[in-house]
Amino acid sequence: MRRRSLGRLRISPEIFPPDKLLDKNSGFLVNGEVKVVAEVDILEVIGKSDVLEETSFVIDVNGFQVLPPQVKSVGSLFKSHPDIASRFRPKNPHLRTSYMNVLLGLTEVLCQSLEKLSTADLSDAYSALQYVTQAGFKLDWLEKKLKEAGQNRLQEIEEELKDLKEKCAEMEALVEFLR
Numbered sequence: 001m002r003r004r005s006l007g008r009l010r011i012s013p014e015i016f017p018p019d020k021l022l023d024k025n026s027g028f029l030v031n032g033e034v035k036v037v038a039e040v041d042i043l044e045v046i047g048k049s050d051v052l053e054e055t056s057f058v059i060d061v062n063g064f065q066v067l068p069p070q071v072k073s074v075g076s077l078f079k080s081h082p083d084i085a086s087r088f089r090p091k092n093p094h095l096r097t098s099y100m101n102v103l104l105g106l107t108e109v110l111c112q113s114l115e116k117l118s119t120a121d122l123s124d125a126y127s128a129l130q131y132v133t134q135a136g137f138k139l140d141w142l143e144k145k146l147k148e149a150g151q152n153r154l155q156e157i158e159e160e161l162k163d164l165k166e167k168c169a170e171m172e173a174l175v176e177f178l179r
Helices: 050-055 068-080 093-110 119-134 140-178
Strands: 059-061 064-066
Touching (some): 059 068, 064 068, 064 093, 093 119, 093 140
Protein backbone atom coordinates (compact mmCIF):
# COMPACT_ATOMS: atom_id res chain seq x y z
CA MET A 1 0.00 0.00 0.00
CA ARG A 2 1.38 3.39 -0.96
CA ARG A 3 1.36 6.17 1.62
CA ARG A 4 0.92 9.74 0.58
CA SER A 5 1.38 12.84 2.69
CA LEU A 6 -1.45 15.32 2.36
CA GLY A 7 0.23 18.09 4.35
CA ARG A 8 -1.05 19.60 7.55
CA LEU A 9 -4.25 18.36 9.11
CA ARG A 10 -6.49 20.35 11.46
CA ILE A 11 -7.81 18.14 14.21
CA SER A 12 -10.98 19.14 15.99
CA PRO A 13 -10.52 19.45 19.81
CA GLU A 14 -13.79 17.58 20.23
CA ILE A 15 -12.35 14.52 18.45
CA PHE A 16 -8.89 14.60 20.02
CA PRO A 17 -8.45 16.83 23.07
CA PRO A 18 -5.08 18.66 22.84
CA ASP A 19 -3.94 17.32 26.23
CA LYS A 20 -4.41 13.74 24.97
CA LEU A 21 -2.55 14.46 21.69
CA LEU A 22 0.38 16.02 23.56
CA ASP A 23 0.57 13.33 26.27
CA LYS A 24 3.89 11.48 25.88
CA ASN A 25 2.21 8.17 26.68
CA SER A 26 -0.61 8.55 24.11
CA GLY A 27 1.55 7.48 21.17
CA PHE A 28 0.71 10.56 19.11
CA LEU A 29 3.76 12.60 20.13
CA VAL A 30 6.86 11.37 18.25
CA ASN A 31 10.14 13.30 18.43
CA GLY A 32 8.33 16.46 19.48
CA GLU A 33 5.79 16.25 16.65
CA VAL A 34 2.23 15.02 16.73
CA LYS A 35 1.87 12.16 14.26
CA VAL A 36 -1.56 11.10 13.06
CA VAL A 37 -1.85 8.32 10.52
CA ALA A 38 -5.20 7.77 8.91
CA GLU A 39 -6.25 4.90 6.71
CA VAL A 40 -8.86 5.78 4.13
CA ASP A 41 -10.89 3.19 2.30
CA ILE A 42 -12.17 4.23 -1.11
CA LEU A 43 -15.74 3.09 -1.41
CA GLU A 44 -16.46 4.35 -4.88
CA VAL A 45 -14.57 6.21 -7.61
CA ILE A 46 -16.73 8.66 -9.51
CA GLY A 47 -15.18 9.85 -12.75
CA LYS A 48 -11.54 9.79 -13.66
CA SER A 49 -8.81 12.26 -12.79
CA ASP A 50 -6.03 12.59 -15.35
CA VAL A 51 -4.27 15.02 -13.03
CA LEU A 52 -4.16 12.52 -10.17
CA GLU A 53 -2.86 9.77 -12.42
CA GLU A 54 -0.28 12.06 -13.98
CA THR A 55 1.01 13.47 -10.69
CA SER A 56 1.09 10.20 -8.80
CA PHE A 57 4.44 9.27 -10.33
CA VAL A 58 7.44 11.60 -10.41
CA ILE A 59 11.01 11.07 -11.50
CA ASP A 60 14.12 12.65 -10.02
CA VAL A 61 16.21 14.53 -12.58
CA ASN A 62 19.28 16.23 -11.09
CA GLY A 63 17.52 16.67 -7.74
CA PHE A 64 14.25 17.94 -9.20
CA GLN A 65 11.05 15.89 -8.97
CA VAL A 66 9.39 16.09 -12.38
CA LEU A 67 6.49 14.42 -14.14
CA PRO A 68 7.28 11.79 -16.78
CA PRO A 69 6.39 14.11 -19.71
CA GLN A 70 8.86 16.70 -18.34
CA VAL A 71 11.85 14.34 -17.99
CA LYS A 72 13.13 14.89 -21.53
CA SER A 73 12.88 18.71 -21.28
CA VAL A 74 14.56 18.89 -17.87
CA GLY A 75 17.25 16.43 -18.94
CA SER A 76 17.89 18.50 -22.05
CA LEU A 77 18.22 21.67 -19.96
CA PHE A 78 20.84 20.05 -17.74
CA LYS A 79 22.65 18.51 -20.72
CA SER A 80 22.88 21.85 -22.56
CA HIS A 81 23.56 23.89 -19.42
CA PRO A 82 25.13 21.63 -16.74
CA ASP A 83 25.63 24.49 -14.27
CA ILE A 84 22.07 25.81 -14.61
CA ALA A 85 21.23 25.05 -10.95
CA SER A 86 24.70 25.38 -9.44
CA ARG A 87 23.62 28.39 -7.32
CA PHE A 88 20.07 27.15 -6.64
CA ARG A 89 19.71 26.48 -2.90
CA PRO A 90 16.09 25.67 -1.91
CA LYS A 91 15.85 22.20 -0.35
CA ASN A 92 12.07 21.91 -0.12
CA PRO A 93 11.09 19.47 -2.91
CA HIS A 94 7.77 21.24 -3.59
CA LEU A 95 9.51 24.60 -3.92
CA ARG A 96 12.18 23.05 -6.17
CA THR A 97 9.46 21.56 -8.36
CA SER A 98 7.63 24.90 -8.55
CA TYR A 99 10.76 26.72 -9.67
CA MET A 100 11.47 24.05 -12.29
CA ASN A 101 7.90 24.35 -13.59
CA VAL A 102 8.32 28.11 -13.96
CA LEU A 103 11.59 27.54 -15.82
CA LEU A 104 10.01 24.95 -18.12
CA GLY A 105 7.11 27.30 -18.85
CA LEU A 106 9.57 30.06 -19.65
CA THR A 107 11.50 27.89 -22.10
CA GLU A 108 8.22 26.85 -23.77
CA VAL A 109 7.24 30.48 -24.27
CA LEU A 110 10.60 31.35 -25.79
CA CYS A 111 10.41 28.39 -28.19
CA GLN A 112 7.34 29.92 -29.84
CA SER A 113 7.65 31.95 -33.03
CA LEU A 114 7.82 35.69 -32.56
CA GLU A 115 4.53 36.15 -34.37
CA LYS A 116 2.79 34.19 -31.63
CA LEU A 117 4.39 36.17 -28.78
CA SER A 118 2.58 39.24 -27.58
CA THR A 119 4.14 42.07 -25.65
CA ALA A 120 2.37 40.71 -22.56
CA ASP A 121 3.93 37.27 -23.16
CA LEU A 122 7.39 38.84 -23.29
CA SER A 123 6.68 40.90 -20.18
CA ASP A 124 5.49 37.80 -18.29
CA ALA A 125 8.54 35.87 -19.51
CA TYR A 126 10.85 38.61 -18.25
CA SER A 127 9.15 38.53 -14.83
CA ALA A 128 9.47 34.73 -14.70
CA LEU A 129 13.13 35.00 -15.68
CA GLN A 130 13.77 37.43 -12.82
CA TYR A 131 11.93 35.13 -10.41
CA VAL A 132 13.97 32.01 -11.21
CA THR A 133 17.25 33.93 -11.55
CA GLN A 134 16.82 35.43 -8.08
CA ALA A 135 16.30 31.89 -6.76
CA GLY A 136 19.76 30.99 -8.02
CA PHE A 137 19.30 29.53 -11.50
CA LYS A 138 22.08 30.51 -13.88
CA LEU A 139 20.18 31.65 -16.97
CA ASP A 140 22.43 34.07 -18.88
CA TRP A 141 21.71 32.16 -22.10
CA LEU A 142 17.96 32.43 -21.56
CA GLU A 143 18.17 36.12 -20.70
CA LYS A 144 20.06 36.70 -23.97
CA LYS A 145 17.37 34.84 -25.91
CA LEU A 146 14.61 36.82 -24.18
CA LYS A 147 16.34 40.12 -24.97
CA GLU A 148 16.72 39.07 -28.62
CA ALA A 149 13.04 38.13 -28.75
CA GLY A 150 12.14 41.47 -27.18
CA GLN A 151 14.31 43.40 -29.63
CA ASN A 152 12.83 41.52 -32.58
CA ARG A 153 9.31 42.17 -31.29
CA LEU A 154 10.19 45.85 -30.81
CA GLN A 155 11.38 46.05 -34.44
CA GLU A 156 8.12 44.50 -35.60
CA ILE A 157 6.12 46.99 -33.53
CA GLU A 158 8.17 49.90 -34.91
CA GLU A 159 7.53 48.68 -38.48
CA GLU A 160 3.81 48.37 -37.75
CA LEU A 161 3.84 51.87 -36.26
CA LYS A 162 5.64 53.23 -39.31
CA ASP A 163 2.99 51.67 -41.57
CA LEU A 164 0.22 53.11 -39.41
CA LYS A 165 1.82 56.57 -39.49
CA GLU A 166 2.02 56.38 -43.28
CA LYS A 167 -1.64 55.36 -43.49
CA CYS A 168 -2.56 58.13 -41.08
CA ALA A 169 -0.67 60.69 -43.20
CA GLU A 170 -2.46 59.39 -46.32
CA MET A 171 -5.84 59.71 -44.58
CA GLU A 172 -5.01 63.24 -43.38
CA ALA A 173 -4.00 64.19 -46.92
CA LEU A 174 -7.27 62.75 -48.24
CA VAL A 175 -9.27 64.68 -45.61
CA GLU A 176 -7.46 67.92 -46.60
CA PHE A 177 -8.09 67.21 -50.27
CA LEU A 178 -11.82 66.67 -49.65
CA ARG A 179 -12.22 69.90 -47.68
